[in-house]
Amino acid sequence: MSALPETLVQQLAQHFGKRFSTAEAIRTHHGHDESHFPDALPDGVVWPHSTAEVVDIVNLCRAHRVPLIPFGVGSSLEGHVLATHGGISLDMSEMNQVLAIHAEDMDAVVQPGLTRKALNAALHGSGLFFPIDPGADASLGGMTATRASGTNAVRYGTMRENVLALEVVLADGRVIRTGGRARKSSAGYDLTRLFVGSEGTLGVITEVTVRLHPLPEAVSAATCSFPDVASAVQTVIQTIQLGVPVARIELLDALTVHSVNRFSKTSLREAPMLVFEFHGSPASVEEQAQTVQELARDNGGEDFEWATRPEDRTRLWQARHDVYFAGLNLQPGCRAVTTDVCVPISRLAEAIAGTQQDIADSGLTAPVVGHVGDGNFHVLILTDPDNPDQIARAEALGRRIVERALALDGTCTGEHGIGLGKRDFLVAEHGEGVAVMVSLKAALDPLNLMNPGKIVPTTDC
Amino acid sequence: MSALPETLVQQLAQHFGKRFSTAEAIRTHHGHDESHFPDALPDGVVWPHSTAEVVDIVNLCRAHRVPLIPFGVGSSLEGHVLATHGGISLDMSEMNQVLAIHAEDMDAVVQPGLTRKALNAALHGSGLFFPIDPGADASLGGMTATRASGTNAVRYGTMRENVLALEVVLADGRVIRTGGRARKSSAGYDLTRLFVGSEGTLGVITEVTVRLHPLPEAVSAATCSFPDVASAVQTVIQTIQLGVPVARIELLDALTVHSVNRFSKTSLREAPMLVFEFHGSPASVEEQAQTVQELARDNGGEDFEWATRPEDRTRLWQARHDVYFAGLNLQPGCRAVTTDVCVPISRLAEAIAGTQQDIADSGLTAPVVGHVGDGNFHVLILTDPDNPDQIARAEALGRRIVERALALDGTCTGEHGIGLGKRDFLVAEHGEGVAVMVSLKAALDPLNLMNPGKIVPTTDC
Incomplete structure (x- = not known):
């Protein structure tokens, strides 16, 4: 965890001018998300405007062995955007254009910094909408990277079902296009689904093609x-x-x-x-x-x-x-340890009843809310950030909730992702499968520069 | 392409008795599918009864550097099961049990040799059904491996949407479980979707958990x-x-x-x-x-x-x-060069009109049929297997149809897969993405023993 090499700073400053910053306030904003994890500041922030610029940044960072962390709106809930290994935060918010709306095919091609509400605003009058709605007005790149969903998933699916195609800049600077606009394909390995949910650890998403749906009558x-x-x-x-x-x-x-x-x-x-x-x-x-x-x-x-x-x-x-935010507002000044589990629907009553008993036993305040049609629910465990004992109890409560969900044939995260917070649970849930994830990560990012430390256990770079 | 090492033959015979065969009739059956490609016989066939036996076979084959080709019912249409590099055909037909039906969660856990019709027979009386229906009564393992779909996909999705979880034996003998029974998950890389459509090239599927759907009222x-x-x-x-x-x-x-x-x-x-x-x-x-x-x-x-x-x-x-079969019956003794393309729905009329003009120009007989709700259609180009000129014209016609589909933003295969027949088109469609597929293959199967020569270009083993 060191500051940036001076040459890299010069190169980025020369190339990006005011679109590159090492100001502390900027870095603080980019080293912070909606999770309870302590801030971890990047060493610099860049705002690219094109895929070509992303390639340049990836190549520069690789030359200097500096990590890269894609940043959308910073609404992640498991520490995904925290620069725990330092490096450059790649703020995609200025790549926020709608590139095409194919109303007749019910799809849209967008840049990753576009938010879901901005997409729906652009669809106004088309008779179509984009249904995936995590709580925040997240960016579509971020939603793709965390395999987000929301309240409509029970009917319309998650980002897994609603991303048709991607453009991705790989760790070695190559640009690939995955998937396509055809509704189905058996053409080779499903690279689209590999990048959906990869949390920035396999490459930088620079374009997303999403399915749209007819506005209901x-x-x-x-x-x-x-x-x-x-x-x-x-x-x-x-x-x-x-x-x-x-x-x-x-x-x-x-x-x-x-x-x-x-x-x-x-x-x-x-x-x-x-x-x-x-x-x-x-x-x-x-x-x-x-x-x-x-x-x-x-x-x-x-x-x-x-x-x-x-x-x-x-x-x-x-x-x-x-x-x-309503939950956080119950205790002014608090932060939340959130958890997000999903179980087969037949186990949902048991999972929630057990969770509520755990909350009562813990003595903590923790609203429960969920996309229950999918078997998915969240617990917002309120904690005083200055009370380490309470944080420890909240984390223990969160662990019990996840352990029960796993015991009930569920998953440790329905939609928030692994990030920093659930890496141990990933191993509990997928066992040897995590070793396979590590192999895939090593194949695509051998220098471990793409959002290192997230999802899979990796050695420091 | 050599016969099996004598030690391996002895080991397999000792371990599997009559469930291992090198008889020519058996090998011929397993070196043949519904495609027009010439037969390519495996050197032996084994019928495993359990995941542990699959692990044994994988380990034995790896020790002798002998390829392994999973075999369902042999209904593939692009040469997927042909043993072009020799090796062992792994006939999964005796691993055909329904392991669990979770009616309340609308899923079923099955062995890969179970066919889709057998699954639906087992669901009789449950109020549920499994909708994916390629023409053949294919095995669920084979359908998973080719990312199959069929007539119901426009409403119920393809195997991509309907496989929840898998058990897979990897090339190094490790057994992993991917996905889970929860309806959604953001827990790490989507290994399930990586194996769906991998055509036996990344591992052997030994268990499949599929979504079921309520029988419509x-x-x-x-x-x-x-x-x-x-x-x-x-x-x-x-x-x-x-x-x-x-x-x-x-x-x-x-x-x-x-x-x-x-x-x-x-x-x-x-x-x-x-x-x-x-x-x-x-x-x-x-x-x-x-x-x-x-x-x-x-x-x-x-x-x-x-x-x-x-x-x-x-x-x-x-x-x-x-x-x-009705199409083949139009010209007794003929075989079919099939093609299977899928385009965005707005381009479907143009794709089919152009295809019909190409057929007329070719002078060949070629029925057109399609799952048009998805933009997917097939052309069955009838050929006399003893007429090389006709076969060459049929192949040229097939190429024109795929090239047009790609030019219309479509895919070279909607549901049949790449196999042997569409490897060049995979490159035309995905470009640098194919290099990524090669990297993934190398990461999971460094000795190139899992169905070598299919999907991705590989050197001979």
């Missing part, structure tokens, strides 16, 4: 309160098992609803709640809503409250997306 | 004839662009319909035809059918003929699945 959304989390989860399980093509089905526990009311000025009943959204033709939406209402009622759900106007729905989902 | 199927292929294709494009969740939408050109009538004793009108199937609730199926009928009528489609009884639908789809 009709949309309806509703909330429904339940006497306890188990009844809500049972409703979710039955909905999925019946094959109802629900677009969103989200769980908020009572504490989360309370935090949302405080933060978003809503007046939701402070009980475990499901938030549903149905997409389709008017008749299909009506039919789905009918089926789910019956299931909810059988499980003790209170009457549905419908958000019929688009602006009410927008407010409802914005409140849902803000649960992270 | 209502199903309806119909055929509709069109004045020309362009009108049929236009109907498909509009259906997809409207977001109608059609389950199947298949094109047969007039020659294909003629071949089906001859082979399957049907009496379909011998004009370009679309075959539709709709899945959903009764109301949703009715609504989908209504929408598509209107689109078809606007494009000159003749009235829909409905296959309302389940046995009529089964007969209709069996006839569709038999088009390969």
Whole structure:
């Protein structure tokens, strides 16, 4: 972990002018994400404008054996963008153009710095939308790199299903194009899926082709309160098992609803709640809503409250997306140790019940919220950053939650990724498979310069 | 290309008894697939019964530097199972058990030798089905290895979307488990998707966990004839662009319909035809059918003929699945040079029109059939195996069809895979990406013993 070689600083300054910075405030911003990990500052930040410039930066860094960390908007939750080995933070935010919208093929080609909301704004009037919606207005490059998903994944899939093609700059400066715009292909190894979820450790994503979806003809959304989390989860399980093509089905526990009311000025009943959204033709939406209402009622759900106007729905989902900040707001000055697990749907009730018992036992404050249609839920464990004992207890609680999820045939992360925080769990989950990941990393990045220290255990560079 | 070392023969005979054979008839069967490539016999065939036995075989072969070629049912269409470098054919057909059906999670764990029809038979009464349906009753291991799809992919996805987890024996004898039963995961590199479509070149698949889907409450199927292929294709494009969740939408050109009538004793009108199937609730199926009928009528489609009884639908789809054999039957004794391309849906009309002009110019007989909802179509170019000039013309025609698809932003294979037949096109399509594939192959199979010569260009072993 050393500062940059003087020659490299000169070369970057000469090439990028004001688009290269070693100012501390800039480096601090880029050495920080939404996780609870301590900041780890890069030695410099560069803002490329083109794939050719990314190639230049990769080649310069390689010549000097300096690590490179791609940076989107800094909303990662497992320390992905922290420069734990120093090096250059590659801020992609100025490569944020929509390169093409192929409305007739329902795809778009974008630069990696474009955010998901900016893409949807660009799609306005096309009759299409891009459904993947992590809480933050993340960049599409970052979402690709972490295999992100969100509330719509139960219907529309995750970044795994919605990235059709990529352009990637490899560690040796080669530029490859993976996948293509055809909806399916059996042409060779699936390099697209190898880079989706690779967290910047295999190369720098410089272009993303994503699937778009037709805006549904009709949309309806509703909330429904339940006497306890188990009844809500049972409703979710039955909905999925019946094959109802629900677009969103989200769980908020009572504490989360309370935090949302405080933060978003809503007046939701402070009980475990499901938030549903149905997409389709008017008749299909009506039919789905009918089926789910019956299931909810059988499980003790209170009457549905419908958000019929688009602006009410927008407010409802914005409140849902803000649960992270709403949760933090419960204890001013706190930070959160988050965890994000996903289990087969049949194990969901057990996973959440056990998690809630663990939270109670821990004495900590920890809202639970989840994309439960996929079996995925998050726990936001609030901690005082100046209280090491509390942080240790939060981390222990997070471990117990993940260990239970693994024991229930689940995964240690449904959508946040491995980053720094879950490398040990990756080994617990995939065993010898991690050795294979190490081999792939070594094959594509033999000098270990691409976001070193993330995902796979590596020696320092 | 040499026969097996005597020690290896002794070891395999001792270990496997009658489950090891070097008989010529057996080797001939295993050195042959449904492609037009000349037979290439393995030097021996082994039928393992367990993952541990696969490990033993892999270790024995590696010790003697002998190649290994996994074999399912031999229905590959690009020479995947041909032992072009000699070696052992690993016949997985006796590893054909259903290991678990998790109805509540809608997944099943199976051995790779199980065929898709056998899986669906095992699911009888569960309310679930496995939708992926290449023409042949292929093995699930083989379907995983070629990233297969079929008529249902437009609604349910391909093997890429429907394989959740794998067990794989690597070239060095290690056994890894990839993925998991959770519906989504961001835990590290997507090894599952790396092995899906790897055609036996990265390891031997010994267990597959697949997604299942709820049997639709209502199903309806119909055929509709069109004045020309362009009108049929236009109907498909509009259906997809409207977001109608059609389950199947298949094109047969007039020659294909003629071949089906001859082979399957049907009496379909011998004009370009679309075959539709709709899945959903009764109301949703009715609504989908209504929408598509209107689109078809606007494009000159003749009235829909409905296959309302389940046995009529089964007969209709069996006839569709038999088009390969129906086509061959047009010229007794012929073989087929097949090609399989996939283009973005907006380019489909142009791709098929150009292809039909090429066929007319070639003077060859070549039915066209396709999973057009995905932009995927096949051409079955009939050739007399004793007429080298005709074979050369067929190959030239196949090349033109693929070159056009690539020029239209498509892929050289939608679902058949690369095998031997499309290695040059893989380079044309993916360029430098193929060098990355070579690196991955070298990282996982440094001795090049796993199905050598397929997908990636390799030196002889």
